Amino acid sequence: MTRVLVVDDEPQILRALRINLRARRYDVEVAADGANALRLAASHRPDLVVLDLGLPDMDGVEVIRGLRGWTRVPIIVLSGRAGSQDKVAALDAGADDYVTKPFGVDELLARIRAVTRRAVGAGEEVPAVRIGRHTVDLAAHAVRADDEREVRLTPTEWHLLEILVRNPGRLVSQRQLLHEVWGPQYQSETNYLRQYLAQLRRKLEDDPARPRHLLTEPGMGYRFQP
Amino acid sequence: MTRVLVVDDEPQILRALRINLRARRYDVEVAADGANALRLAASHRPDLVVLDLGLPDMDGVEVIRGLRGWTRVPIIVLSGRAGSQDKVAALDAGADDYVTKPFGVDELLARIRAVTRRAVGAGEEVPAVRIGRHTVDLAAHAVRADDEREVRLTPTEWHLLEILVRNPGRLVSQRQLLHEVWGPQYQSETNYLRQYLAQLRRKLEDDPARPRHLLTEPGMGYRFQP
DNA sequence: TTGGCGCGTCAAGGCGGCGTCAAGAACCGG
DNA sequence: CCGGTTCTTGACGCCGCCTTGACGCGCCAA
Numbered sequence: 026m027t028r029v030l031v032v033d034d035e036p037q038i039l040r041a042l043r044i045n046l047r048a049r050r051y052d053v054e055v056a057a058d059g060a061n062a063l064r065l066a067a068s069h070r071p072d073l074v075v076l077d078l079g080l081p082d083m084d085g086v087e088v089i090r091g092l093r094g095w096t097r098v099p100i101i102v103l104s105g106r107a108g109s110q111d112k113v114a115a116l117d118a119g120a121d122d123y124v125t126k127p128f129g130v131d132e133l134l135a136r137i138r139a140v141t142r143r144a145v146g147a148g149e150e151v152p153a154v155r156i157g158r159h160t161v162d163l164a165a166h167a168v169r170a171d172d173e174r175e176v177r178l179t180p181t182e183w184h185l186l187e188i189l190v191r192n193p194g195r196l197v198s199q200r201q202l203l204h205e206v207w208g209p210q211y212q213s214e215t216n217y218l219r220q221y222l223a224q225l226r227r228k229l230e231d232d233p234a235r236p237r238h239l240l241t242e243p244g245m246g247y248r249f250q251p
Numbered sequence: 252m253t254r255v256l257v258v259d260d261e262p263q264i265l266r267a268l269r270i271n272l273r274a275r276r277y278d279v280e281v282a283a284d285g286a287n288a289l290r291l292a293a294s295h296r297p298d299l300v301v302l303d304l305g306l307p308d309m310d311g312v313e314v315i316r317g318l319r320g321w322t323r324v325p326i327i328v329l330s331g332r333a334g335s336q337d338k339v340a341a342l343d344a345g346a347d348d349y350v351t352k353p354f355g356v357d358e359l360l361a362r363i364r365a366v367t368r369r370a371v372g373a374g375e376e377v378p379a380v381r382i383g384r385h386t387v388d389l390a391a392h393a394v395r396a397d398d399e400r401e402v403r404l405t406p407t408e409w410h411l412l413e414i415l416v417r418n419p420g421r422l423v424s425q426r427q428l429l430h431e432v433w434g435p436q437y438q439s440e441t442n443y444l445r446q447y448l449a450q451l452r453r454k455l456e457d458d459p460a461r462p463r464h465l466l467t468e469p470g471m472g473y474r475f476q477p
Numbered sequence: 478t479t480g481g482c483g484c485g486t487c488a489a490g491g492c493g494g495c496g497t498c499a500a501g502a503a504c505c506g507g
Numbered sequence: 508c509c510g511g512t513t514c515t516t517g518a519c520g521c522c523g524c525c526t527t528g529a530c531g532c533g534c535c536a537a
Binding site: 215216218219220222223226234241243244 | 494497
């Protein structure tokens with residue numbers, strides 16, 4: 026059964042969605058604010074998140090980022106704001122769809138079917154990989170050495186490592202890395218990549234001079250080798 | 252570069268989308284009716300289809316079904332019809348997103364990024380090809396020998412190999428290879444091709460002196476034989 | 478038979494890209 | 508306001524990739 030996490034602060038919408046989704050044989054969890062949403066998502070691992078952007082405690086886009094830090098679960102955004110800026114921000118933060126209130130329940134259900142249909146086969150991921158003597162736990166956003174010592178990574182280092190780890194064995198182009206970490210206007214500043222890859226190797230690889238997991242493909246990009 | 256097929260019968264919309272997408276470095280093909288859309292999709296294998304539902308020759312939902320019969324390429328529907336029924340029908344036929352006209356270009360671009368982002372690594376077909384004792388994985392940009400050893404290719408070698416492999420069994424002319432790899436101003440520098448084909452054979456063929464997969468067609472071009 | 482063309486092969490040089498170090502700028506918490 | 512961390516920018520040596528030239532061979536036509 027498909028598990029859905031519905032995040033909204035308006036009780037009547039929460040109730041309406043719960044009833045409709047339960048009737049369609051979905052397994053429904055609900056949260057009324059961002060903090061609870063992130064907590065529930067981590068503990069219950071839903072197959073889909075329906076997220077209202079107008080939450081009392083934090084910005085909806087921040088919730089998206091919080092989820093995207095460790096999971097690729099489909100996210101459908103509900104919002105009263107129909108502005109182009111809001112849509113672009115939410116979608117680029119990692120949302121899969123954006124529905125403007127007021128919305129038809131039929132339409133929302135169809136969009137739910139659309140995103141979940143595509144998600145099957147994407148497969149559950151293993152958010153814990155090993156690099157040298159270290160374990161990278163994407164879900165916990167932490168790196169532990171074998172001797173229990175924590176390794177600290179800066180935000181940029183995390184962002185970079187995350188992209189590479191999410192594409193195990195695959196080459197990731199320099200352009201793609203620059204785009205995703207520094208923004209679309211960066212595309213030739215490869216010195217950034219050299220700098221941060223060196224940092225990551227220093228912190229993670231057994232022999233930073235001879236990386237075995239964070240590999241350079243000269244002229245093309247970088248590759249994480251499990 | 253991401254290939255986009257835009258299907259619309261209104262020339263001004265076609266033109267606006269083509270300009271905007273080209274400016275964002277998308278490779279754009281256009282079609283004005285459903286029959287041409289299906290034909291172009293089959294021959295050019297786009298990474299994304301933007302489809303107007305109001306076509307002169309056939310119903311848009313039929314186009315979606317025609318595509319879904321053989322490909323999981325992401326489909327974004329454009330439509331002037333805002334009715335719930337139309338949205339549900341298109342989405343359930345296999346569309347990934349539904350945008351109502353008039354739409355903001357920024358929003359459409361964001362939705363394009365959203366669906367393509369999800370598509371990478373998901374439903375992609377697995378273009379893994381064998382040459383001699385080696386497996387060429389185009390998606391991962393990697394070559395593995397049967398004994399698990401990685402074979403490293405330079406960017407130019409990759410570029411060349413990719414063109415040949417994407418045209419299995421077909422003759423690719425020297426001019427086309429030079430154009431695509433070195434640029435339009437190169438057309439007679441066949442020594443480059445000799446040089447790099449020899450490299451590829453050395454790295455991939457069992458007996459580089461007697462290639463069985465990377466074949467020369469004297470005076471014309473080269474051919475990849477699966 | 479002989480010449481020419483096209484292809485495969487080898488070798489050498491230039492140069493761009495990569496890893497590295499270092500220092501200044503920007504940012505954040507106290 | 509200050510100290511520490513993080514990010515940005517510049518410089519430099521070196522390795523490897525791209526380019527280029529030269530040579531031999533086989534095929535075809537004259």
